[in-house]
Amino acid sequence: MFRLRPEARATVRVSVDGREVALPEGASAAAAVLAAGLAAIRETPVSGAKRLPYCMMGVCFDCLAEIDGVPNRQACMVEVREGMTIRPQRGARAIETDAE
Numbered sequence: 865m866f867r868l869r870p871e872a873r874a875t876v877r878v879s880v881d882g883r884e885v886a887l888p889e890g891a892s893a894a895a896a897v898l899a900a901g902l903a904a905i906r907e908t909p910v911s912g913a914k915r916l917p918y919c920m921m922g923v924c925f926d927c928l929a930e931i932d933g934v935p936n937r938q939a940c941m942v943e944v945r946e947g948m949t950i951r952p953q954r955g956a957r958a959i960e961t962d963a964e
């Protein structure tokens with residue numbers, strides 16, 4: 865189970881899929897996801913396998929989430945801020961092209 869350091873003062877409150885979580889300043893949105901105790905923050909588009917943040921350094925993309933209404937954000941690369949809303953990533957990313 866993921867736990868925040870006991871000496872860290874949790875002063876920033878965010879919402880993770882409707883659950884309020886308090887974290888220290890400078891913590892990542894991925895830490896908030898883990899602290900919230902979700903079973904998954906996204907599912908893979910092909911097999912539907914559940915995913916949670918893993919590497920915490922921008923490599924695995926298992927932390928993709930909708931943060932403040934913007935989908936496909938790597939939660940481990942985003943610092944929490946007061947009032948942030950983090951939701952599970954749904955489906956595959958849409959790719960914009962110039963083709964008509």
Ligand code: FES
Nearest residue numbers: 920923924925940
């Ligand atoms: S946890 Fe691996 S890229 Fe974010």
